[in-house]
Amino acid sequence: MQAQRITLNGNTLLSAKQIDLAENCFAAFCLLFFAGAFGFSSDLSEASVIPESIITLLRYGTYASTLLLLLLRPVETIKTARSNKWALGLIAIVCISFLWSPDPSMTIDAVWKEFIPMFLLSLYFASRFTLEQQFKIVLWVLVIVFLESVALAVAMPGVGLHTAGPFIGSWKGVFAQKNQFGAHSTMTMIALFMLANYAENKQRWALLLFGGCFAALLVSSSVTALALSVLGLLLTVFYRRFAWLGKRSILLGSLFVMAAISFSYVLFSNWVEILDYFDKDPTLSTRTLIWHLVINSKIPGSPYLGYGRGVFWNSPTLTSGFETIAYHIPPHAHNGFLDLILDVGLIGFVFFCVTWFVAYTRAARLAYDRKAAAYLWPLVFLSMLILFNTFESYLARLTTLYWILFITLAFSLSPKVFASKD
Structure with a gap:
């Protein structure tokens, strides 16, 4: 929706521009806040460098401002919210999960302080901006957080680097851990690659930052992020190159799927041998042990509705057993899908899967119909979302x-919402 000018007594106070x-x-600014640009802390410190009182003020300030902007456009807000019933159902399940939570007050606190603000911002972002505008804003947010992380690593090593533990010397920037910095650098690198090659006005300067992101991935020592960055770039080129039209595209697509299946079979059937060859931990830093315990012991305790938002990993009773099998109590499952199931069960997970699949299908059609980078972005992001959450937890956990x-x-790609802005 295009902004309208604000007038008083016939005088223009603010123009549409x-x-x-x-x-x-x-x-x-809101996206920067939720990306962690203001809440960074020293290594192994829970206290933020910026005072907690300021962080709280920013949280509730953005909360209230977003709600006000949504109320100022009630028609667009309601139309956007109603455009995707599966996404709305997923949001509703998380919000009411306090009803079956073993600690309702903790779930209500997590929903109120973390989940609802994220939902309101998503609703505002989808109802207010076109996909082109969204891509532009997200790109600059990714770049700003990346540059801030680099600046902290160089100027404030005690904040931007791991200074103790097994990852000492690895870059983490504004994030709590190197893998999070690696994932962010990967998404930034992919977005810059798209801007440099697929934008209507190709921005070649983006290649300089692209190289910086790749260098940052190397110094972060996040092997997972480095591998996913290569895979993400290959997916981007593949999505952009073939429009799935004609016999040639169908043939190449079939070959790609066959090659991926064959590679996956070889990888998973020889998992331990391959990791032993490269002198790597077959448990993936105890991830496989954590997954085994979560799947076989924890999820069956409440399989359909889960334990409520934000409760499981904060409950000593529920997390008992990890210190024996995985040698420590992890902060999360290192898998976004398992964490989502722990929060809202298999029912909530089904809502997520349908929401993702519908959005992915619509994104694929859009990417192959329009060639600009902004229309390729949804397809690439939704693909990377699945890859990132295989080994880390980047879905609905925290903010x-x-x-x-x-x-x-999910809302922006709904036909009614997209058509209203097209």
């Missing part, structure tokens, strides 16, 4: 930029 600029800046963008795209 000024309102657009203000809302673009506000949206970018995360990935969940905001996922729900935003």
Whole structure:
């Protein structure tokens, strides 16, 4: 929806262009907040470098401002919310999960402080901006957080680097852990690659930052992020190159699927031998042990509805057993899908799967119909979302930029919402 000018007694106080600029800046600021640009802390410290009182003020300030902007456009807000019943159902299940939670007050606190603000921002982002505008804002947010992380690593090593533990010397930037920095650098690198090669006005300067992101991945020592960055770039080129039209595209697509299946079979059937050859831990830093315990012992305790938002990993009773099998109590399952099931059960997970699949199908049609980078972005992001959450937890756990963008795209790609802005 295009912004309208604000007048008083016939005098223009703010033009449509000024309102657009203000809302673009506000949206970018909110995304920066949820991406962690203001809540960074020293290594092994729970206290943020910025005082907690300021962080709280920013949280509730963005919360209230987003709600106000949604109320100022009630028609667009309601139309956007109603455009995707599966996404709305997923949001509803998480919000009411306190009803079956073993600790309702903890779930209500997590929903109120973390989940609802993310949902409101997603709803505002989807109802207010076109896909082109969204891609532009998200790109700048990714770049700003990346540059901030690099600046912290160089100027404030005690904050931007791991200074103790097994990852000492690895870059982490504004994030709590190197893998999070690696995932962010990967998404930034892919977005810059798209801007440099597939934008209507190709931005070749983006290749310089692209190289910086790749270098940052190397110093972060996140092997997973480095591998996913290569895979993400290959997927981007593949999606962009073939429009799935004609015999040639169908043939190449079939060959790609066959090659992927064959590679996966070889990888999983020789998992331990391959990791032993490269002198790597076959348990993937105890991930496989954690997954085994979660799947076989924890999920069966409440399989259909889960334990409620944000409860499982904060409950000593529920996390008992990990210190014996996985040698420690992890902060999360290192798998976004398992964490989602622990929160809202298999029912909530089904809602997520349908929401993702519908959004992915619509994104694929859009990417092959229009060639600009902004229309390729949803397809690439939704693909990377699945890959990232295989080994880490970047879905609805705590506050995360990935969940905001996922729900935003789920609504933005709905035919009614997209047509109203097209």
